[in-house]
């Protein structure tokens with residue numbers, strides 16, 4: 001059968017359209033099942049939960065409340081992927097359960113007491129000094145100089161930035177700590 005150039009273009013167009021149709025139908029079905037409220041507008045931000053720093057697209061309503069969050073497909077770190085934790089960023093933004101004051105429970109007590117930050121910082125410093133003074137080792141069992149305490153550990157968080165970590169390392173090492181860890185590794 002002779003196929004003219006015009007016939008060839010028609011057949012090619014029909015074939016391509018037929019191949020694309022299932023994809024378009026699937027996309028339309030997905031949009032129906034998971035409406036994204038896009039007309040309200042989106043902003044770019046970074047997931048607050050860890051130092052991986054995944055990019056988020058956040059949609060808010062007219063009062064500024066988050067109504068949707070999803071991975072930013074253009075972000076160089078995550079390319080649209082997200083873990084379930086970051087999808088819950090809306091809950092964090094509206095939660096009234098976040099602690100905004102220092103709460104202290106004394107040994108053997110069953111009650112939490114509200115304290116000031118000044119009290120908490122002084123109390124932590126006092127206990128760190130007392131523990132270090134009581135447990136500091138200048139030499140180990142073989143006579144090797146170690147200048148350490150193994151009674152205090154330092155645990156960092158994944159949201160600490162490079163400057164936080166630098167200062168934390170300097171401070172912890174200066175105290176003679178050897179158990180210095182990072183929450184994402186344990």
Ligand code: SF4
Nearest residue numbers: 047049050053054086
């Ligand atoms: S918590 Fe998950 S989504 Fe958020 S920055 Fe870390 S890896 Fe990315």
